[in-house]
Amino acid sequence: MLKNESDIIRIIEQDSWMMEILKTARTLDLPDWWICAGFVRSKIWDTLHGFNERTELPDIDVIYFDPHLDSEEAEKELEAKLARIHPTIPWSVKNQVRMHRVNNLEPYSSSIDAMSKFPETATALGVKLDESDSVILAAPCGVEDVLQLKLRATEYFTKTEERKKIFEDRILKKGWQSIWTNIEVEHIYK
Structure with a gap:
């Protein structure tokens, strides 16, 4: 069973597919890079639910923080580089230095700051x-x-009614409870 961060790291390191994806992303040599979100969460929930098959991911989210490469075009070029190595992977590459504008938020200070939001x-x-x-x-x-x-919701998504609605809408749209039936949702109400 999974109990802590070390257990999470262990199951990822034992997953040859995940390690290959991580090695591929590292070839871009991006500053403050991470593969985040569903890539990690789904592995944990699949393991906790005893799934023998990996839950299909809509994309592989590669994030980084680079104030010198601040354009969507640059991100598309990076996705194309990754696709040349692994063409069947649905790559999504986003520079967190610009994503605050897309999300109408205050600027992020790093990729980890972006993840916290x-x-x-x-x-x-x-x-x-x-x-x-x-x-x-x-x-x-x-x-x-x-x-x-x-x-x-993260603390950040409990601060305004607009963010609360985004959280609640995502719960409905993503349908996570239909895949991982043991998930307990903590809803945000006024």
């Missing part, structure tokens, strides 16, 4: 590799919720 605590997770191929885990909102199968 993701809608759900269970999604505010990222992994990358160090120079010796060891997995590094970033969990700015902690790992307790994802390990306890709790789906709750």
